[in-house]
Amino acid sequence: MADVLTFTDRGIYCAAGDFYIDPWRPVDRALITHGHADHARAGMGSYLATDAAAPVMQHRLGPQARIETLKFLEPRQIGAASVSYHPAGHVPGSAQIKVTVKGQSWVVSGDYKTVADGLSEPFAPVPCHAFITECTFGLPVFSWTPQDVLTDQINGWWAANAAAGRFSILGAYALGKAQRLLTAADPDIGPILTHGAIENTNEVLRAQGIPLPDTIRVTPDMNVKDYPGALVLATPGAMAQPWARQFGRASTAFASGWMALRGVRRRRAMDRGFVVSDHADWEGLNTAIRATGAQKIFVTHGYTDPFRRWLTDQGYDAHVVSTDYTGDTEDEA
Amino acid sequence: MKDFAALFARIDESTKTSVKVAALAAYFRTAPDDDKLWTIALFSGRRPKRMITATKLRVWAAEAAGLPDWLFEESYGIVGDLAETIALILPKPKGTSDQSLTDWITHIKTLSTQDEPARRAGILAAWEVLPTQERFLFTKLLTGGFRVGVSQKLMTRALAQATGQDEATLTHKLMGNWTPATTTWTDLIDADDPTADLSRPYPFYLAYGLDSLDELDPATDWNAERKWDGIRGQFILRGGEHHLWSRGEDLMTDRFPELAQLRDFLPDGTVIDGEVLAFRDEKPLSFNALQSRIGRKTVPKKLLIEAPVILMAYDLLEHRGQDIRKQTFTSRRKELEKLIKAVPITTPIRLSASVPFTDWNALAAERDRSRELHAEGLMLKRLDSPYLAGRKRGDWWKWKVDPLTIDAVMIYAQAGHGRRANLFTDYTFAVWNGNELTPFTKAYSGLTDAEFREITAWVRKNTLQKFGPVRQVTPHHVFEIAFEGINASPRHKSGVALRFPRMLRWRKDKPMAEANTLADLKEMLATYG
Ligand SMILES: [Zn+2]
Numbered sequence: 050m051a052d053v054l055t056f057t058d059r060g061i062y063c064a065a066g067d068f069y070i071d072p073w074r075p076v077d078r079a080l081i082t083h084g085h086a087d088h089a090r091a092g093m094g095s096y097l098a099t100d101a102a103a104p105v106m107q108h109r110l111g112p113q114a115r116i117e118t119l120k121f122l123e124p125r126q127i128g129a130a131s132v133s134y135h136p137a138g139h140v141p142g143s144a145q146i147k148v149t150v151k152g153q154s155w156v157v158s159g160d161y162k163t164v165a166d167g168l169s170e171p172f173a174p175v176p177c178h179a180f181i182t183e184c185t186f187g188l189p190v191f192s193w194t195p196q197d198v199l200t201d202q203i204n205g206w207w208a209a210n211a212a213a214g215r216f217s218i219l220g221a222y223a224l225g226k227a228q229r230l231l232t233a234a235d236p237d238i239g240p241i242l243t244h245g246a247i248e249n250t251n252e253v254l255r256a257q258g259i260p261l262p263d264t265i266r267v268t269p270d271m272n273v274k275d276y277p278g279a280l281v282l283a284t285p286g287a288m289a290q291p292w293a294r295q296f297g298r299a300s301t302a303f304a305s306g307w308m309a310l311r312g313v314r315r316r317r318a319m320d321r322g323f324v325v326s327d328h329a330d331w332e333g334l335n336t337a338i339r340a341t342g343a344q345k346i347f348v349t350h351g352y353t354d355p356f357r358r359w360l361t362d363q364g365y366d367a368h369v370v371s372t373d374y375t376g377d378t379e380d381e382a
Numbered sequence: 383m384k385d386f387a388a389l390f391a392r393i394d395e396s397t398k399t400s401v402k403v404a405a406l407a408a409y410f411r412t413a414p415d416d417d418k419l420w421t422i423a424l425f426s427g428r429r430p431k432r433m434i435t436a437t438k439l440r441v442w443a444a445e446a447a448g449l450p451d452w453l454f455e456e457s458y459g460i461v462g463d464l465a466e467t468i469a470l471i472l473p474k475p476k477g478t479s480d481q482s483l484t485d486w487i488t489h490i491k492t493l494s495t496q497d498e499p500a501r502r503a504g505i506l507a508a509w510e511v512l513p514t515q516e517r518f519l520f521t522k523l524l525t526g527g528f529r530v531g532v533s534q535k536l537m538t539r540a541l542a543q544a545t546g547q548d549e550a551t552l553t554h555k556l557m558g559n560w561t562p563a564t565t566t567w568t569d570l571i572d573a574d575d576p577t578a579d580l581s582r583p584y585p586f587y588l589a590y591g592l593d594s595l596d597e598l599d600p601a602t603d604w605n606a607e608r609k610w611d612g613i614r615g616q617f618i619l620r621g622g623e624h625h626l627w628s629r630g631e632d633l634m635t636d637r638f639p640e641l642a643q644l645r646d647f648l649p650d651g652t653v654i655d656g657e658v659l660a661f662r663d664e665k666p667l668s669f670n671a672l673q674s675r676i677g678r679k680t681v682p683k684k685l686l687i688e689a690p691v692i693l694m695a696y697d698l699l700e701h702r703g704q705d706i707r708k709q710t711f712t713s714r715r716k717e718l719e720k721l722i723k724a725v726p727i728t729t730p731i732r733l734s735a736s737v738p739f740t741d742w743n744a745l746a747a748e749r750d751r752s753r754e755l756h757a758e759g760l761m762l763k764r765l766d767s768p769y770l771a772g773r774k775r776g777d778w779w780k781w782k783v784d785p786l787t788i789d790a791v792m793i794y795a796q797a798g799h800g801r802r803a804n805l806f807t808d809y810t811f812a813v814w815n816g817n818e819l820t821p822f823t824k825a826y827s828g829l830t831d832a833e834f835r836e837i838t839a840w841v842r843k844n845t846l847q848k849f850g851p852v853r854q855v856t857p858h859h860v861f862e863i864a865f866e867g868i869n870a871s872p873r874h875k876s877g878v879a880l881r882f883p884r885m886l887r888w889r890k891d892k893p894m895a896e897a898n899t900l901a902d903l904k905e906m907l908a909t910y911g
């Protein structure tokens with residue numbers, strides 16, 4: 050039997066429907082799991098994404114991008130392939146894409162996490178014959194802090210700084226991570242300031258009806274000293290730039306799955322490192338894979354070699370696929 | 383251990399001294415005495431003995447986590463630290479524990495007296511109730527290796543803030559061979575007399591490197607002497623017993639048994655700051671000779687004859703039981719001279735002679751003679767200066783001779799550890815030997831983080847071959863290597879060994895063909911070896 054999906058140098062391809070999933074080179078028809086830059090790239094003839102993912106994609110790719118939308122679980126026939134999108138729990142609107150051809154179902158996970166973040170549509174396992182999964186954190190050393198503990202850690206840190214009259218600058222990726230932290234922050238502690246790149250994303254998400262706490266955009270003409278003790282959400286890039294200096298002797302923190310590793314925390318040289326990721330941890334990956342019931346597993350990005358070996362040991366027919374996804378960079382994960 | 387774990391996290395993650403000191407001071411104000419004592423002990427390198435092998439811990443942890451050994455190893459390779467790997471791969475804790483740092487250390491001591499099955503059970507039980515960060519620290523205590531990103535100086539500053547005592551006094555109190563088993567917080571910190579412990583050394587006064595002679599005028603305010611190339615030591619004679627301390631607070635008394643003779647000729651209540659030097663015919667031997675004595679706890683007779691040592695005396699800190707550090711250098715020096723004059727010439731002690739000079743130019747000429755005298759350069763000490771504690775600017779300066787340098791080609795690269803994991807920071811360098819490149823040294827410091835990142839990216843693209851963690855790279859980049867000395871070494875392919883090699887500069891301007899040759903190195907060996 051022919052494979053439902055094949056791996057080409059442009060991306061994951063479905064011959065039966067003549068489309069690509071998260072391609073990294075220009076193609077006519079691209080099915081997109083979510084709006085992160087390594088999955089939704091510019092230059093595609095057309096895009097198909099969930100209605101919740103589309104606004105951010107449109108914002109990032111520009112008005113000329115042709116984006117068609119569909120709802121979660123809505124069936125769509127493309128050529129000889131049946132397609133549906135299922136929540137991946139990664140960021141708002143992020144999907145796993147299920148493709149069925151002649152009774153054979155394959156699922157592309159995109160990026161995903163199995164724990165609820167209070168913001169994204171919660172991950173739902175999709176039964177299938179073959180599962181194409183990320184494994185950014187595919188080693189047993191990665192085990193995430195539970196959301197409630199994390200919330201206490203972040204608010205505790207912020208409150209202590211606010212009491213001392215210091216700003217709390219928290220670095221996080223602009224789409225997903227930043228809003229998740231916003232949702233966790235306790236607005237009773239003080240005002241929340243945002244870097245422009247994050248606030249742009251906030252505006253898009255608010256416009257599509259996702260509730261987020263009130264935030265104040267940092268602009269060149271404002272005096273941030275008017276907001277003493279504020280929480281400042283910044284992109285990882287901005288934290289290293291002169292922009293961050295206007296906050297004086299602030300306490301700095303970074304939120305990423307990589308903060309689980311002491312060496313990385315020390316290299317980042319922040320005052321605090323919060324272990325929080327929008328990718329699945331070791332336990333999450335294993336649970337998700339088991340729940341699909343799939344025998345055939347392809348791992349795309351992350352610690353692919355050891356993870357494949359582990360899956361093989363567990364009795365799966367596991368393979369490594371090389372892709373151009375870069376979700377394993379420190380800033381994003 | 384929660385408070386200790388929180389403290390550790392704060393000072394480990396931040397690079398700001400203000401954050402570290404504040405966290406430590408807050409801890410010293412609130413923690414129970416025995417925990418404070420242990421914290422000081424751990425942070426000043428007084429580690430508990432390793433009670434279990436790393437191999438055993440690895441196996442037990444993998445079993446407890448239900449993971450195959452290869453996956454443990456794979457994880458260890460990424461994390462780079464055994465205790466951290468263990469803390470991370472074990473399942474989330476099942477219970478909780480309110481036990482203190484001291485409780486856990488006591489637990490470890492008890493386990494070390496038990497047989498292996500009991501140890502295993504005790505360790506697994508601990509792992510089961512401790513959250514990740516505490517589990518990491520507990521495992522660090524088991525393996526005996528405990529390093530933290532806080533200097534003794536910062537810890538003492540925090541302790542001063544918390545106790546209201548001054549830093550120099552506290553520094554003195556923390557010196558010596560105490561352990562939490564031999565003292566209490568009250569005796570160590572609250573007690574008034576730091577010399578109550580007869581073996582306790584004074585904090586060493588350390589000099590900064592000289593930036594400019596201009597600030598030193600007039601020259602008549604200064605004493606110059608050689609900066610000898612040996613091991614800085616503090617000789618203590620009190621209550622008829624003698625002790626020899628290194629600057630790193632290692633007790634070296636038994637390694638240099640010949641210095642025991644000093645007991646017979648120096649008055650009781652004498653503390654001398656000096657340099658332990660291999661010495662014969664009134665001349666220092668090369669550092670190589672002393673090297674053969676370092677690291678040996680006991681010394682065979684043959685070595686005592688081949689590499690006899692003396693104490694080259696720099697300064698007198700205690701005289702007839704009185705702490706005289708507040709007196710001027712001139713007056714301390716006068717007393718020191720008197721002491722040494724009264725000692726027979728056969729006794730292994732000498733006064734580090736002053737180097738007379740009329741102006742700075744004359745002194746610069748003296749400095750240029752350093753290498754031939756087996757000295758590292760000159761020390762400048764202000765005549766009216768007291769003997770301070772720790773590294774201080776102003777009254778003492780070291781004026782080292784410029785390092786030797788050589789341009790070499792990088793041929794191997796290896797990734798660093800910890801903070802530098804993921805970066806290639808350890809390089810092997812070679813010089814030309816005809817058309818071949820002969821490796822002669824390794825170096826791993828001296829570049830900026832940005833340079834390390836740049837080279838790391840280059841190494842990834844230019845790897846010829848991998849040997850485990852080591853990568854052979856395309857010979858291309860030239861670096862200027864600085865070093866303090868050169869010795870013959872039959873163990874090395876190049877026939878030479880360098881002292882303190884480090885990267886001075888990345889010579890992007892220099893083509894590989896213009897790197898130095900093995901003949902150049904041999905010539906340096908002939909001149910300076
Ligand atoms: Zn993503």
Ligand SMILES: [Zn+2]
Pocket residue numbers: 087088159160183350374375376377
């Ligand atoms: Zn990704």
